[in-house]
Amino acid sequence: MFWRNNILAVLLLCCTWCLATSEEFHEALTFRPLQDGRLATRFTFTTLLRGAYPRDPSTLQEEDESQHYAIFPLALGQVLREYAVTELHLTLNAGKWDYDHWGYPDEPGVGTGAELWAWMGESAARSVDERWKGLRNALSGQFCASLGSLDEQRTTSPELTFRPEGSLPQWGTTHQLRHGTLPSEHVCTENLTPFLKLLPCKSLTGIASLLNPHRLFDADWHGLGVHVRYLENEGIEVRLSFQSVFDPVRYSNGRRDWSLRSVFDRVIDRSCPIAHSSEIRVAIPKEETAVAITPDSYTTHAGFVYFNVSNASKPLDISMSWPDEQKFEYGSSQSRGRLSVSITNHMPITIQTSYLESMPWLLQFYLHSLQIYSNGVSRDDLISIVSYIPSVPHVRPTLFQAILTLPPKSTLHLSMDVIKPFLRYTEHPPDAQRGWDLPPAVLVPLLHSNSSTLDPGLSNPPSGFEQLRLPRRMYTPVLLVDLATPDFSMPYNVIIMSCTLIALIFGMVFNLLTRKFTLIRVSPEPK
Amino acid sequence: MKAVLFLFALVCTLWQCVHAQIPSEQEQHVTSFFNSHGGSTSRHTNNWAVLVCSSRYWFNYRHMANALGMYRTVKRLGIPDSNIILMLADDTACNSRNKFPGCVYASAARDLDLYGDNIEVDYRGYEVTVENFIRVLTGRMDPSVPRSKRLLTDDRSNVFVYMTGHGGNEFLKFQDNEEISAFDIADAFEQMWQKKRYNEIFFMIDTCQANTMYSKFYSPNILATGSSELDENSYSHENDRDLGISVIDRFTHHILRFMEGVNKTSQATMQDLFNVYDYEKFMSHAGVRSDLFRRPLDQTYITDFFGGVSQAEVMSPPLSLSPSSNEGSEPENVPESELPVELDQSLDFTSWISSDTNATVRSADEVYGYDGILHELNSRAHAPKQGENMQSVRAWVSTGLLVALVGWVGSNTT
Secondary structure (H helix, E strand, O other): OHHHHHHHHHHHHHHHHHHHHOEEEEEEEEEEEOOOOOEEEEEEEEEEEEOOOOOOHHHOOOOOOOOOOOOOOHHHHHHHHHOOEEEEEEEEEEOOOOHHHHOOOOOOOOOOEEEEEEEEEOOOOOOHHHHHHHHHHHHHHHHOOOHHHOOOOOEEOOOOOOOOOOOOOOOOOOEEEEEEEEOOOOOOHHHHHHHHHOOOOOOOOOHHHHOOHHHHOOOOEEEEEEEEEEEOOOEEEEEEEEEEEEOHHHHOOOOOOEEHHHHHOOOEOOOOOOOOEEEEEEEOOOOOOOOEEEOOOOEEEOOEEEEEOOOOOOOEOOEEEOOOOOOOOOOOOOOOOOOOEEEEEOOOOOEEEEEEEEEOOOOEEEEEEEEEEEOOEEOHHHEEEEEEEOOEOOOEOEEEEEEEEEOOOEEEEEEEEEEOOOOOHHHOOOOHHHOEEEOOOEEEEOOOOOOOOOOOOOOOOOHHHHHHOOOOOEEOOOEEEOOOOOOOOHHHHHHHHHHHHHHHHHHHHHHHHHOOOOOOOOOOOOO | OHHHHHHHHHHHHHHHHHHHHOOOHHHHHHHHHHOOOOOOOOOOOEEEEEEEEOOOOHHHHHHHHHHHHHHHHHHHOOOOHHHEEEEEOOOOOOOOOOOOOOOOEOOOOOOOEOOOOOOOOOEEHHHOOHHHHHHHHHOOOOOOOOHHHOOOOOOOEEEEEEEEOOEEOOEEEEOOOEEEEHHHHHHHHHHHHHOOOOOEEEEEEEOOOHHHHHOOOOOOOEEEEEOOOOOOOOOEEEEOOOOOOEEEEHHHHHHHHHHHOOOOOOOOEHHHHHOOOOHHHHOOOOEEEOOOOOOOHHHOEOHHHHOOOOOOEEEOOOOOOOOOOOOOOOOOOOOHHHOOOOOOOOOOHHHHHHOOOOOEEEOOOOOOOHHHHHHHHHHHHHHHHHHHHHHHHHHHHHHHHHHHHHHHHHHHHO
16 A cells, blocks of 8 residues: 555656656846946746646637646747737836947846737637737736737838747748737736746746836836747746846946845745746846955856856855955936937948837828938938838827948937827827827848848848847837817816806896886885 | 507507516525515625735834734634635735744734635735725726636625725825725715625724724615724834834724634624723724624624634434435436435434524424425526527517517508
8 A cells, every 4th residue: 555655656757757857947047237337137936847848829718738838938838829929029118228338138128118029820710909909918917017908000011120039949830920019008016026926936036026016116127028939849838037227326336236135124034946947147247346256155257147046045145345446436318209219330341220109090101201311411322112001090109110220330310300290189188288199110130231142031140140139129218298278177167157257247238128127106104 | 449559559568577587486586585584684695804904114014914813813713725815915924034934923822823825916016006995896907817806706795895004084094105085985985885895895904093984985785894983093012022013903903803703603782892892902992983884783693704614504313324325316416415314313413503504493394395405406407498489489479469460550550
C-alpha cells in the first residue's frame, strides 16, 4: 500500500516535470544610469511555451482543443485562443520619454497612454474587426484599462510601421494588423495588480517582489507592457515588462547613488523557484568617475555587471554609488508641443525613416499644405508619401504613412495645416474644457541609404543595422488640442430668458387688449 | 362512450401535469435549510457590491476616498474582487497633483492607505456613465463585455450598492456632465427584481439631499439609507493640509469607523449601524428606509451585506481521520486532500470553524453520524435519477394509453 502510494506520487511528479520542461520562465532586471542623473530600470518576465502554435483562425467555428498550462498565464492564454491572435502588444505608459537626455529605451513602445496592436489571421467564420472588438474588451477587463473605447474611430492598420516582431504562421490566409491608442489613459495600481497576477511567482518572491506601486508610480516615466509573439521552431513567448525612469537625486540629498532599498523601498528576500534564470544587470556608466557596486558577487561582461538572484545571499540589496561626487547638478530642459514635427539627425549619414501619423478625425489634414524645411531650405524631395487614408468625421481616423529622408547632421521641420471639424455636443467628454489628447507620431528608422534595396518589411534587421544602434520605433510627445467647445449651459440660459420675455410680452399685450379702465364715482357716505 | 373516453384522456393528462409540479426532495431540503431559523435569515448564498464614485476632478478627492473606504471594508469582510464592481470616475492615486503617489488617504493623519497594492477598478474614467451603471445593474450588456465588468448575481445574492458624489433633490450628478434620477434607480431595481437578480439590496448614498434618492423605490427587499434630508447638505469631515483638499465625508467617515469594529464573525446588526447616526456628528439628518425590507433590522446582520458570509451547516466528523488507519471505510468520492489529517475526536470542531465563518454549527450527534452522512449523500445522488426514471415511465405509459384508446375508438367507429 505504501509503495503503491509512493509510485503514484513519483509518476505524478514525472508527469508534471515533463510538462514543466515545455514551459520556461525567465526574469531579468536591468539598471541603466542616465547622463542626467536618472536611473532607467526595466523588468522583463518572459514565459516561453515550447512547441505551441497560435490558434488557426479557420478553426474558430469549432471547439478549441484544451490547453494545459503550468507557468504560462491562463487568463491571457484563453483570450489569445478565443480570438485567434498571433501577435499582441499592449503598453500602458505615463509621462514623456525624453529621447534627448535618456537615449533610446530598451522597449520601443513608449507612447504615452494606452497602445494596443495585434496581428490576427483572416477568417471567414469571424471577421478580424469582430475579434478585435472582443479582444480589446477582454483585455480591458483583464487589465482594468478603458481599452474598450478603442473603437473604429480610433483603430487603424499601419502595416508599414508596426511590423510583426515574431513570425506569422503560414496558414494560407493573410494576417491583418489592428492598432489603436488612447493617449489620455491613466496608469495606476489597478493596472499593475492583474499584471502581477499573470506571473507564476506573483509578487511574493523573485524579482517581481520589487514592484512596489507606491514607488513605481512616483517615477518620472513608467510604463508596463504585455507582448505576445510566436517564434517559429520555439513556440509562443509572453513577455511582461515594466520600464521606469527614477530620479535618485530627488530622493537623496543631491546625490545620484541608488540602491534597491532607496529606489523600490524593498529588497529581494527569496528567489522565485520556478524561474529558469533570474538575474539583475547593471550597466556600467561610460564616464570616467569611479563607481562602487555592492555586493561583490557579480560577473562582468560587455559593459554590464550581472547578479544571479538564485545564488546570491538573501536578502539581496544591490547598490551603486559614486563615492567621489559631492553633489549632482542636473540641467533643466524644456520642450514645447507644436503641431509641426521637427526631427533632428545627429548621425553623419543619411537615415531613412518611415513616419506614421494616425490622427483622430477631429483634426483633419490639408495635405496640399505639407511643407518640409531642412536647415531653413525647402526640400520637397525629402518626403515620399506611401499611403494616405483620409478621415471620415465621426467614423474613421486619418492614416498617413510616409518615408522621410534625413540628411546627415540636420534638422527637418515638417508642418501641415489642419482643420478642426465641429463635434456634436454629445461627443464631448465630461471634462470638455481640458481638450483632446492626440496620439504620438511613430518613426521607424529603416536601412540607411547606403544599401540599394529598401525593404521596410524586414522584421529581422541585418547586422549592419545593429551597429548603428538605431531603435526599432520612436514616439513623439503627445499633444493636447482645444476644439470649439460649446457653452453647455447655453440651452438653460436661452430657455430662461426667452420664457421671461414671452411672459412679459404676452402679459403686456394681454393687459392692453383686455384691461378696461373705467371711472367709478364714489358716492359720498349717507349721513 | 366517446365522452367517457375523452374524460379518461383528460384525467390522464391532468395527472401528468400534477405530478410534474410536485417539488422534488431536493427543493424541499433546500427550503427547509433556509427556513431553519424561523424564516428570519437572509436566504442569500453570495454577496456582491457595486461601489460608485461619480465625481471627477482633483477637488472631489473625498468622493473617491469614500468609495475606496467602502471597497476596503467590503474586501476585508470577505467579498472577493470578482464580486465587486468598483467605478471611479477619476484617477486620484496616480494623479500628478497627488503628493503621495499611489496612495489615497481617508484621514488627515494618513494612517491607512486605501489604495494599497491589490486593487481592481472595473470602470474608470470616462466609462463611469449613467448608461454603464444602469447596464451593470440590469445586466443588459453587449456580449463582448468581460466578466469582471458584469454583475453576475442570481436570486440568492445580496447586493450592496453604494453611491457617492454631488447630488440634489432626486438626482445624482455623474462627472458633472449628466444626471441619474431616483426614478431611474428605482426602475433599475425593479428590473432586477423581475429578472430575479437579487435577494436583498442594501442601498447607501452619501450626497447632498441624499434621502430623496431612495424615496422612489417600489421593489421588495430593499433597505436604503442616505446621508441627508431634502434641502440639507452633507458635509465633509476634515481637510488635509498637504494635499490641500478634503479627504472624507462625515457620513461615510462615521460609518467606516463603525465598520472597523466589525469583523467576519461579528454579530453586529443593521440596527447597531443605524444607531451610530447622530445629527451632532453629521450636521445633517441621515435617514433609513426599511418599509420595503421584510426582516426586522435588529436581526439583520451587517455581514449579510458587507461580508462574503452566508449560512452554512457544518457536520463535525466524530472519527479520527488519519489516512493510513482507515483502509476499508475510506470513501472514494471524498478526495484525500480535503480531509484534515489527524483530526482528533476531542477537537472542538466548532471553534475551528467559527474563526472565519459565521456558520450555524451543529454537532454530528444531532443530525447524522459520519457514515450516515455519506449514506445520505449517496442516496441523494441516486434519488433524483430514480425520480426522473419514474416520471419518464409515467409519461410513456400515459401516452401509450392515449394512443391505444384513440386507436380503439377509431376502430370501433369504422
